[in-house]
Amino acid sequence: MNEKMSQAPLLEVKHLRKLFPAKSGFLSKEKTFIKAVDDVSFTLMPRETLGVVGESGCGKSTMGRSVLRLIQPTSGEILYKGQDFMKLSGADLRRVRSEMQIIFQDPYASLNPRMTVGEIIAEPLNIQKKYSSKEETRDHVVKAMEVVGLNPKYYTRYPHEFSGGQRQRIGIARAIVLEPSLIVCDEPVSALDVSIQSQVLNLLKDLQSSMGMAYIFISHNLSVIKHISDRVMVMYLGHVVEMAKKTELFSNPSHPYTQALMSAIPLPERHSKRKKIILQGDLPSPANPPSGCIFHTRCFMAQEICSTQKPELKDIGGGHYCACHFCGKCQQGE
Amino acid sequence: MSKKVFGFFNKQKEYEKEVLENGTAARYSGFYADSFKRLKKNKMAMFCAIVLILIILVAIFAPLLAPYDPTYQDYSAVLASPSLAHPFGTDEYGRDILSRIIYGSRVSISIGIVAQVVASLVGVTLGAVAGYYGGVVDSIISRIMEIFQAFPDLIFAMAIMTFMGKGVLNLFIALRLLTWVRTARMIRGSVMQLKEKEYIEASRANGASTFWIITKGLIPNCLSTIIVMVTLGIPNAIMYEASLSFLGIGIQPPTPSWGNMISAAQTFISYRPVYSIMPGIAIMITVIAFNIFGDGLRDALDPKLKS
Numbered sequence: 001m002n003e004k005m006s007q008a009p010l011l012e013v014k015h016l017r018k019l020f021p022a023k024s025g026f027l028s029k030e031k032t033f034i035k036a037v038d039d040v041s042f043t044l045m046p047r048e049t050l051g052v053v054g055e056s057g058c059g060k061s062t063m064g065r066s067v068l069r070l071i072q073p074t075s076g077e078i079l080y081k082g083q084d085f086m087k088l089s090g091a092d093l094r095r096v097r098s099e100m101q102i103i104f105q106d107p108y109a110s111l112n113p114r115m116t117v118g119e120i121i122a123e124p125l126n127i128q129k130k131y132s133s134k135e136e137t138r139d140h141v142v143k144a145m146e147v148v149g150l151n152p153k154y155y156t157r158y159p160h161e162f163s164g165g166q167r168q169r170i171g172i173a174r175a176i177v178l179e180p181s182l183i184v185c186d187e188p189v190s191a192l193d194v195s196i197q198s199q200v201l202n203l204l205k206d207l208q209s210s211m212g213m214a215y216i217f218i219s220h221n222l223s224v225i226k227h228i229s230d231r232v233m234v235m236y237l238g239h240v241v242e243m244a245k246k247t248e249l250f251s252n253p254s255h256p257y258t259q260a261l262m263s264a265i266p267l268p269e270r271h272s273k274r275k276k277i278i279l280q281g282d283l284p285s286p287a288n289p290p291s292g293c294i295f296h297t298r299c300f301m302a303q304e305i306c307s308t309q310k311p312e313l314k315d316i317g318g319g320h321y322c323a324c325h326f327c328g329k330c331q332q333g334e
Numbered sequence: 335m336s337k338k339v340f341g342f343f344n345k346q347k348e349y350e351k352e353v354l355e356n357g358t359a360a361r362y363s364g365f366y367a368d369s370f371k372r373l374k375k376n377k378m379a380m381f382c383a384i385v386l387i388l389i390i391l392v393a394i395f396a397p398l399l400a401p402y403d404p405t406y407q408d409y410s411a412v413l414a415s416p417s418l419a420h421p422f423g424t425d426e427y428g429r430d431i432l433s434r435i436i437y438g439s440r441v442s443i444s445i446g447i448v449a450q451v452v453a454s455l456v457g458v459t460l461g462a463v464a465g466y467y468g469g470v471v472d473s474i475i476s477r478i479m480e481i482f483q484a485f486p487d488l489i490f491a492m493a494i495m496t497f498m499g500k501g502v503l504n505l506f507i508a509l510r511l512l513t514w515v516r517t518a519r520m521i522r523g524s525v526m527q528l529k530e531k532e533y534i535e536a537s538r539a540n541g542a543s544t545f546w547i548i549t550k551g552l553i554p555n556c557l558s559t560i561i562v563m564v565t566l567g568i569p570n571a572i573m574y575e576a577s578l579s580f581l582g583i584g585i586q587p588p589t590p591s592w593g594n595m596i597s598a599a600q601t602f603i604s605y606r607p608v609y610s611i612m613p614g615i616a617i618m619i620t621v622i623a624f625n626i627f628g629d630g631l632r633d634a635l636d637p638k639l640k641s
Contacts, residue, residue, distance in 0.1 A: 068539055094541030102539045110532035114554035114637065123550070124540040158637040174536065
């Protein structure tokens with residue numbers, strides 16, 4: 001762990017924002033924006049897994065795609081290995097993109113149905129013009145297939161002939177074939193059966209230990225996050241509300257929202273003593289977020305200050321960041 | 335980077351070379367070759383392909399195949415019934431019907447194929463541009479398409495023909511103006527839907543150029559739509575030519591076309607039915623052959639339907 005700390009960060013994201021314009025009316029000149037990602041900052045070390053958790057619509061996926069500039073961020077800074085990724089274009093951008101990959105949620109939509117498995121996995125190599133000869137490319141693809149546990153005899157099969165788990169392996173093979181340093185995993189297991197989920201998660205873990213890439217792992221499943229992450233970032237309505245090392249976050253959740261999420265994890269014991277925190281109300285519209293603390297409308301701890309003053313994301317000790325006026329003061333379930 | 339590649343991958347077990355050399359990988363030769371293999375298995379489609387090739391050959395070699403000059407008038411044999419000299423009989427000016435059908439195929443096939451291929455190229459390009467870029471470009475192209483779509487096809491073609499005068503070239507233009515809109519609309523819709531797919535996003539994440547995304551991602555997935563549009567469009571264009579000629583504003587006599595032959599034959603339909611039936615059969619065979627071949631091609635291009 002100390003070794004990791006001394007290294008330069010792989011990725012630094014500062015004040016990342018993504019606003020989507022929303023039309024308010026045909027003739028209205030007033031423009032409203034949906035704040036999908038609002039002022040998100042984090043750093044990612046090489047070989048580290050940052051879990052991103054939050055409920056549907058909180059901006060997790062938009063954040064992941066903005067980091068890769070698949071969605072152009074509205075503002076903010078992205079430093080990849082110290083380079084300003086936001087300012088790159090043309091050949092430089094393509095070169096850096098070879099080191100960043102993405103694994104998608106839906107293994108059915110993420111593979112081109114008109115390409116064979118071999119062509120799909122070879123596509124990154126071909127786009128980057130990595131090898132000049134077809135044989136070299138093919139050999140490399142076959143190796144990548146073996147690494148992710150696909151039989152090379154499936155080279156000429158089409159994706160529709162495979163099950164969800166195998167398709168996700170094809171997606172993973174495509175992501176690792178260029179040996180990237182960073183992979184954004186956008187809910188890679190949420191579309192799979194539970195029995196397949198653990199296989200794919202363990203594959204991702206094994207690949208990380210042998211190839212040494214960093215993951216930004218997006219999921220709404222806390223158990224999955226707990227299994228794979230080194231650090232966890234909790235998002236709510238486009239904001240980071242809490243970020244800490246996995247063990248710290250799971251043993252000592254400080255933000256009321258994180259506490260509510262934790263209390264929702266099902267426990268195997270029948271008569272669990274843990275009190276469940278049931279959040280009131282619905283997720284507010286990201287077009288018109290609440291004033292002050294974005295969570296105060298549903299928070300069981302809310303005081304007057306929460307609706308007027310926005311809490312900063314501050315370090316409450318040991319790299320544990322929390323954005324709440326009452327960080328650590330609130331006890332679970334009170 | 336390359337050192338890292340081999341350092342990592344060599345730890346994995348060596349893959350067996352024969353899997354690739356003798357296995358399926360060596361036999362695979364690409365998307366289009368693979369599709370052609372599937373097409374060859376479809377007997378009906380292959381039969382129709384042969385019929386179409388024959389029709390095209392007839393059109394090309396019409397002067398060699400036709401027993402008579404299609405405009406030669408033999409007044410000793412007016413409206414003759416089929417005989418050895420005139421297998422399909424003669425028309426009201428004593429012209430040989432078989433020769434006129436053979437020459438008429440030139441007009442019908444060239445109008446069908448050329449008008450449709452040109453219209454499809456225009457339609458696919460404009461539709462793909464509108465769908466891919468969206469925004470202002472899409473609005474402009476869509477409004478133009480709506481203007482063309484606001485008129486009934488046949489009346490629109492008649493208006494153009496009356497405005498520009500009769501003739502083969504003007505007929506081409508009229509048909510092209512009609513048919514590109516439908517193709518463009520279909521392709522625009524497909525592209526708009528496809529460009530949001532995650533596999534397109536995966537290509538973009540790897541730094542693929544717009545050209546790469548269009549040629550590798552969008553076109554192969556739009557291809558079945560394009561094929562259906564073209565193969566349904568060709569018989570449509572042939573039918574439009576026949577309709578316009580039938581109405582007297584298409585191909586002008588004495589140049590033979592299947593349409594104006596039927597038009598001329600309607601007066602004699604009870605006296606000499608073979609005169610109108612023969613060009614009708616020619617249109618029917620061509621149209622059916624294009625439709626069945628198009629269906630087969632569409633199925634062959636879809637790997638999901640591989641048996």
